[in-house]
Amino acid sequence: MRVTVTRFSLARSHRPVFRRPSTPTIRALSTSLAHHLNNTAVMSTAWKPVFPFAQRLNDGRALALDVWTIFSAANLPPDCINLGQGYMNFPPPSWTREAAEEALRSVEGNHYSPTRGRVRLRKAIKEFYGTQFGKELDPDTEIVVTSGANEGQYAAFTAFIEPGDEVIIFEPFFDQYLPSIAFQGGKCVYVPLHPSPEPAPNVKTGKRSWTIDFDELRRAVTPKTKMIVLNTPHNPVGKVFTRAELEKIAQIAEEHNLIVMSDEVYERLVFDGQEHVRIATLPGMWDRTITVGSAGKLFAATGWRIGWLIGPPSLIGPTTAATIRIVFSSNTPMQEAVAAGFEQARERGFFEQQLKEYEERRQVLIDTFEKLGLEYTWPEGSYFILLNISRLRWPENYAFPATLEGRGRDFKAAWFIANEIGVSSIPVSEFYCEEHVNIGENYARFAFCKDLDTLRRAGNRLQRLREYIV
Ligand SMILES: Cc1ncc(COP(=O)(O)O)c(C=O)c1O
Numbered sequence: 001m002r003v004t005v006t007r008f009s010l011a012r013s014h015r016p017v018f019r020r021p022s023t024p025t026i027r028a029l030s031t032s033l034a035h036h037l038n039n040t041a042v043m044s045t046a047w048k049p050v051f052p053f054a055q056r057l058n059d060g061r062a063l064a065l066d067v068w069t070i071f072s073a074a075n076l077p078p079d080c081i082n083l084g085q086g087y088m089n090f091p092p093p094s095w096t097r098e099a100a101e102e103a104l105r106s107v108e109g110n111h112y113s114p115t116r117g118r119v120r121l122r123k124a125i126k127e128f129y130g131t132q133f134g135k136e137l138d139p140d141t142e143i144v145v146t147s148g149a150n151e152g153q154y155a156a157f158t159a160f161i162e163p164g165d166e167v168i169i170f171e172p173f174f175d176q177y178l179p180s181i182a183f184q185g186g187k188c189v190y191v192p193l194h195p196s197p198e199p200a201p202n203v204k205t206g207k208r209s210w211t212i213d214f215d216e217l218r219r220a221v222t223p224k225t226k227m228i229v230l231n232t233p234h235n236p237v238g239k240v241f242t243r244a245e246l247e248k249i250a251q252i253a254e255e256h257n258l259i260v261m262s263d264e265v266y267e268r269l270v271f272d273g274q275e276h277v278r279i280a281t282l283p284g285m286w287d288r289t290i291t292v293g294s295a296g297k298l299f300a301a302t303g304w305r306i307g308w309l310i311g312p313p314s315l316i317g318p319t320t321a322a323t324i325r326i327v328f329s330s331n332t333p334m335q336e337a338v339a340a341g342f343e344q345a346r347e348r349g350f351f352e353q354q355l356k357e358y359e360e361r362r363q364v365l366i367d368t369f370e371k372l373g374l375e376y377t378w379p380e381g382s383y384f385i386l387l388n389i390s391r392l393r394w395p396e397n398y399a400f401p402a403t404l405e406g407r408g409r410d411f412k413a414a415w416f417i418a419n420e421i422g423v424s425s426i427p428v429s430e431f432y433c434e435e436h437v438n439i440g441e442n443y444a445r446f447a448f449c450k451d452l453d454t455l456r457r458a459g460n461r462l463q464r465l466r467e468y469i470v
Contacts, residue, residue, distance in 0.1 A: 167187070191220050
């Protein structure tokens with residue numbers, strides 16, 4: 001049960017926001033804030049379990065107070081700039097919205113769609129991808145439309161993961177993987193990405209690359225391993241996996257007969273002329289790979305909840321059977337909007353223009369962190385930058401809410417930055433298993449899927465972090 005803390009937001013609305021208050025004021029405000037958040041924590045778990053709930057909720061961390069709730073706008077100061085959750089503060093292209101409106105004006109556009117996705121959309125996906133998968137796609141057997149990438153991934157886990165099966169995921173990982181696997185009785189096996197010990201020499205501060213220790217990956221494979229989940233471009237690290245890395249992963253998948261789920265929702269956000277390699281196109285990999293896409297990321301439409309999976313009939317067939325039982329069919333007018341998006345994107349130069357805009361947005365945050373002198377992770381792709389917050393020090397007596405107790409140091413850093421600097425971010429240890437929290441707790445994730453003005457204002461505010469750097 002999720003409870004919004006309206007009382008807290010009201011109480012905070014009197015505060016002169018982001019003029020630096022005196023230390024006693026900070027303490028008083030923080031205490032009152034802590035009080036309110038404690039209530040939230042209690043409220044969100046205060047219900048009595050009259051009926052025993054399924055263990056899978058615990059196994060999937062589903063009952064834990066999640067990072068999105070702790071750092072939701074309702075719990076932060078009213079004019080805090082949100083660079084936390086990865087959704088855009090600008091709309092999807094107008095021509096896609098017009099297609100949705102047109103669908104809503106028709107009768108058909110308000111009713112069930114074919115369970116595997118609207119014919120128009122599957123055809124548009126097939127045509128858009130052309131031969132990017134090394135072959136023409138069959139829209140009837142090799143593409144399924146889902147309710148966002150999330151649901152598609154859930155359906156694929158449902159189709160293939162038996163209780164006790166192991167699924168390898170790279171850390172930090174998109175947080176939904178864990179519950180989606182745990183709900184099937186599957187077991188996540190974590191392989192951390194490692195930040196290179198030294199920043200690259202050609203930049204003042206940042207640019208660490210994150211790498212896989214392939215011995216570690218090999219050791220993670222057991223007779224119970226069924227699947228590897230891959231995410232390139234990567235959330236939150238911004239890594240774009242190289243062809244050489246993907247070839248090594250492919251080799252391991254082939255050797256051990258594993259399915260690969262390749263989450264490529266940021267496929268159109270690859271910077272600096274780097275190559276987005278689809279593991280499905282490596283020799284022998286088409287037959288064992290499910291590739292995941294999302295209209296939310298492609299068309300700045302995270303609320304439409306439309307995604308798709310691409311793969312061979314042997315993987316898409318069972319997944320389709322699962323998705324039909326999970327959602328039956330996906331949102332009809334928004335499928336029409338996405339179809340229009342794919343149909344017109346090329347001729348309008350939409351993705352090229354969008355990439356340019358994201359490059360500008362990325363630059364604002366890079367300049368911000370360079371000026372600040374803190375290390376950050378260079379985003380080769382996706383729309384996130386990790387700021388290394390290990391040199392930040394806040395006042396010793398700063399009162400943090402009890403909801404942060406037992407969490408990584410990054411939770412405190414992100415909380416402090418949101419409340420005292422006025423810019424929200426997401427603590428990265430949330431994307432790690434408990435044993436590896438120490439890697440993640442050095443970082444806070446900032447999203448640059450926001451307009452330039454917002455990013456510049458955030459950048460100006462963030463300069464005030466200087467006071468707290470040691
Ligand atoms: C890596 C990754 N995969 C999947 C998703 C989910 O995409 P969708 O909104 O289409 O469900 C996200 C969303 O943030 C993501 O970052």
